[in-house]
Amino acid sequence: MSKLADSIPPGVLAGALRFVFGLPAPLRKLIIGRPITLDGQRLHPEAQLLLRLQQISGEDWRTTTPAANRLALTRSNALVCGPVIDGVAVRSLTLDGVGAHAIGARFYEPTGLAAGSPLLVFYHGGGWVSGDLDSHDNLCRFLAVEGGVRVLAADYRLAPEHPFPAAADDARAAFEYAVSHASELGIDPRRIALGGDSAGGNLAAVTALHAGAVKPVFLLMFYPAVDASVRRRSRDLFGNGFFLTDEKMDWFLDHYAPSREAHTDPRLSVLLAEDLSGLPPTYLATAGFDPLRDEGEAFAEKLAEQGVPVVLRRYPGLFHGYANILGVGGVFREAVAEAVGSLRTGLALANTRQDIPETA
Known part of the structure; x- marks a missing residue:
């Protein structure tokens, strides 16, 4: 700066x-x-x-x-996030993590929303190194209010203090917490969606892929990082001058997954997983001027090939990080609003017949 x-x-x-x-x-x-x-x-x-x-x-x-x-x-x-969005009650939570580790979280409840609503578990972006509950607070408020859904934002551990797979472990633990504490959260455990932007989109997909007996019913992904194993054309085209740069991508990955062996692990490069057919219906948005554009779109194409209902939406005139730009202009907010519309539809159509363990 x-x-x-x-x-x-x-x-x-x-x-x-x-x-x-x-x-x-x-x-x-x-x-x-x-x-x-x-x-x-x-x-x-x-x-x-x-x-x-x-x-x-x-x-x-x-x-x-x-x-x-x-x-x-x-x-x-x-x-750029804009004035604090009203119409939602916000409280802090502490989630059960892996071992003795606890995960900080923030819970968003739109005013007047009845108990038994769907839930969106949201993972913030920031390259697995940056970002926190505050950096994405207004985005989570927007998703909750406009989506008519409770939102649980997970403050997963960051690298390099906690390298791969710590963030992925925390992401999965946050989802499992939501399932097992559904009653006290006032949510329907059969209608839990996962979402995130950038690195958070990666964590949402990885969590969905490795979910246990209870599966998420929808994925909401903004410009996700899904393949650390190769360079694609969009990274060369848009790697300089459009907020997220080629240099930053290497820097983030070197901190989160310094071992090259981890770059082909599906818990990081979820696109490389052989079987994605068990993932839920997905809305995946990319930005035209984003180095991550091509890998996100390749992920959507693979989902479709394996029979997963997927909506791929490219915003050709936008760049990486637009989901947080709710306070200036109008095109950024419109793009997020479209994603929220897909979330509402996906949750409304979600199959509520999923068997839930008695402990939930």
Whole structure:
């Protein structure tokens, strides 16, 4: 983060950002410059404006140390997440983890939602190194309120302090906690969805793949990381200048899974699992200007080939991380709203005949 950005309170910067987005279109065009077209796609003007402002401010979310990276993500999200969304009660929980380890969590209950509702277990993004309950708080509020669903956000362990497969272990433990504590959470254990963005999307898919007797009934994935074993064309096309960079991807992976052997483990590269046919109906969104675009779409194609109902939605003019941009522009929020619509539909159509162990 630039020294200039560091010296200005996030609230002031967020206000300035909203002011720029509120300028007349001709003025915004002067700031944006020439349209960016790549791979037959045009970067949406709102996305280009945000990237241009990031460039002007000197903010590039540098990969220096994990601590610095986490702070930069927190500040970056604070600028774009928007005002705190009302209409939802929020409380902290402590979940049973692996062994003696406990998992922090946050539980979101929309006002007036009756008991026995579906649940979305949500895993935040951040490359398995960054992100936390605060960085994705407003997104979880949006999903809860607009989706009419309770949301359980899991604060899984981060690398490099806790490398692979710690995050995957915690993700699965959070889902199992939801199943076994359904009554006290006020949710229907037969209608639990899993969701996440980026690394969180990876954890949602991995958890669904390795679920026990009780399975999730829906997957909600924003631009997931699903294959660490190969480089695809989108990584070369969009690896510089569109928020998530090629350098950052290597840096995250080196911290989370430093052993090359882990890169082909289905608990990380879930796309490499031979049998994905047991996964639930899935909504998978990709961004056109995202290095992860092609692997996410390859995952959706494999799901479809193996008979899993899947909706693949590419937003050709957006970049990685758009799900957290709820406070400026309109195109980002619209994209998340579409995903929420699919979540509502998927949960409404979910098969509620799944047998649940008596302990649930």
